[in-house]
Amino acid sequence: QLQLQESGPGLVKPSETLSLTCTVSGGSISSSIYYWAWIRQPPGKGPEWIASINYSGNTFYKPSLRSRVTISIDTSKSQFSLKLASVTAADTAIYYCARRTEQVVPRAYYFDYWGQGTLVTVSS
């Protein structure tokens, strides 16, 4: 059974960089049909996709966050990571890592595995 586990600081100061890592176990991170994603959810609101990356390092970013976000992958450790720079209180949220699967025929995409999430609070 595939499992994803987020790790990183739960408290970040304003203007600093938020850094999170997701460790994937129980399955391969290196498959062409998967992208690995970061998704966040502010308290009481809907989820917001942030960025995705595949095993070869191809990336997609939410346009409004692109200037502050870096996503990276280390296939040797089965991990992928998120860095979000210059954080403010608006970045306070539960951060999830998730797997995006591509179904080839018929073509479809979906987030089918999620980590349990980690709450990151931005406060001085």
Added chain:
Amino acid sequence: EVVLTQSPGTLSLSPGERATLSCRASQSVGGNYLAWYQQKPGQAPRLLIYGASSRATGIPDKFSGSGSGTDFTLTISRLEPEDFAVYYCQQFGSSATFGQGTRLEIK
């Protein structure tokens, strides 16, 4: 960016009833790129439906999805206590987006 608007915001029904949840997109979404998720308090979202109408692995057939273009529907027949949760639609376009959610509560 495609904006997804879900209605109603809150739906109050009794166990045994049928729930119909709506998701409207600000521009046409490829039907294969629309998914539905269920979220319970303190848990991550759980995939229910992908490709607008295909049930994910292990999802019972009381959950069904339909729609195309800009209008999509999630139907839950015969509500059971464990079905009361928040439901989100989500689309994969040039940038993935989620709706704001429909809270399904016990009447």
